[in-house]
Amino acid sequence: MDTIDRLIIGAGALGLACAARLAKPNESTLIVEAEKLIGSHTSSRNSEVIHAGIYYAADSLKAELCIEGRDRLYAWCAEHQVPHQRISKLLVAVSDEQRSKLTAIAENAEACGVNDLQAISQQQLHTLEPAVQGIEALLSPSTGIIDSHAYLQSLLTQAERNGAQLVLDTRIERLEPTVNGWVVQGYSCGEAFSLKAQHVINAGGLFAQQLAHNTKGLNPDLIPALHLCQGRYFSYSGRSPFSRLIYPMPEANATGLGIHATLDMGGQLRFGPDSRYVERLDYSVESGLLEPFAQAIRRYFPKLDSSRLVPGYSGVRPKLSGPGEPAADFVIQTPADHGLEGLINLFGIESPGLTASLAIAERIARH
Incomplete structure (x- = not known):
């Protein structure tokens, strides 16, 4: 042997x-x-996002290893010529009710050791991303994108x-x-x-x-126990109206961060993922999802042209928490x-x- x-x-x-x-x-x-x-x-x-470490519990491995990993990953990409970009992202509140969520995210990020978030007013948001609708935002300059392959x-x-x-x-x-x-x-x-x-x-x-x-x-x-959680993406044909990643406030009782806008290294805009628990591996993306996606996206991108949404790809996460359970x-x-x-x-x-x-x-x- x-x-x-x-x-x-x-x-x-x-x-x-x-x-x-x-x-x-x-x-x-x-x-x-x-x-x-x-x-x-x-x-x-996945979204090919280099995460800043904003959302996770302050005393968790996810928070600690995300922040350490983020810094190691940027250094690795620079050393090994891996295509990446510190593109930044905006976390957008679209209503007065969401202001408290934005504050809670900022406080959690600070507790995790992420101290570079910047408060963005409605006017500043319009200047940075004219196509985005929101009343307040947070800018995360440490968020990036990477060519995962x-x-x-x-x-x-x-x-x-x-x-x-x-x-x-x-x-x-x-x-x-x-x-x-x-x-x-x-x-x-x-x-x-x-x-x-x-x-x-x-x-x-x-x-x-x-x-x-x-x-x-x-x-x-x-x-x-293993819980399979599928996330699906739609691509947006043509030129992107955004130059940064755009994230809505996480939805109550949702397992993900909401349907956000991400860009790949080629400038292709895509929206996703949604999240649903599945019994088996499933990488399909049904065209019937287009309207629910469009409704979610229009909350922060009201001029969305839904005819430009094209079914993209999906992934499955190996979650340890089931529906309704804490992360x-x-x-x-x-x-x-x-x-x-x-x-x-x-x-x-x-x-x-x-x-x-x-x-x-x-x-x-x-x-």
């Missing part, structure tokens, strides 16, 4: 960031990915430079602890295989819990948590997971 030093399961932003950070020329690091391309799920089906490739390049190897179309089915490491069983290109790894990182994203339930010796009570934090599960040496499980790494990926990898490197 082949023996390796480190196995990283999942070639999304999280797994590749871990590989880029942990791989060493004198050690064997193997990255396995069940799909035929890296980043096939959550890592490439180029970022993933840069992580892989760095990992391979340090000796890591990537194997696609390879699914891990079972993990079993031994005296000195882990016996790993799975299928690669349809062929069964087994190997031994001294250290295993389960960065399986949407599939992390499934593998955890097939990990011998892991207490099932330590495996949080759950990231779970970074180490041997100190489950008692199994050499194993780290990562659960619920949804937004702001892309922004936080380098900080999470750094945290794992300490174990």
Whole structure:
């Protein structure tokens, strides 16, 4: 049986960031990915936003790792020539009732350590973004956008430079602890295989819990329930009326941040995501969603031309909180948590997971 030093399961932003950070020329690091391309799920089906760290609970991993990850990500992009832009975003209140929400967001951001938000008056908002309707706003200069595919490739390049190897179309089915490491069983290109790894990182994203339930010796009570939450996007054809990201106030009892306006590195405007819990992976975007999207967008962009809305793409988040439940934090599960040496499980790494990926990898490197 082949023996390796480190196995990283999942070639999304999280797994590749871990590989880029942990791989060493004198050690064997193997990255396995069940799909035929890296980043096939959550890592490439999102808003491609570098988050500032505004919304999360002040004492949470999400807040801490988002802010640290944001700074690390900007530095990484500059060093590795990953296309990105510190484009900034506006959080817009459209009614008097929403002023208190804007204040609460500013106070929460300050508690998290985000101290660069700027209060924007209605007149200033009109000057900055004439197409946006609002009575007050907050400007977040630390928010940015990134080419997520180029970022993933840069992580892989760095990992391979340090000796890591990537194997696609390879699914891990079972993990079993031994005296000195882990016996790993799975299928690669349809062929069964087994190997031994001294250290295993389960960065399986949407599939992390499934593998955890097939990990011998892991207490099932330590495996949080998975809730799939779909978010869909519409593109807006033609020239964008905005030069920044535009975010409405988060809606009450909603699981996301509302249907906001984002730009990609090519200047393409898109709106989304909405959010709905689903029972299975579903990446469809029905044209029948156009009118509900249009209604939500017109609250802050009244001159929306709905004929320019085109169904785009969707993503699915691996949430740990179900409908109506408070937002759950990231779970970074180490041997100190489950008692199994050499194993780290990562659960619920949804937004702001892309922004936080380098900080999470750094945290794992300490174990």
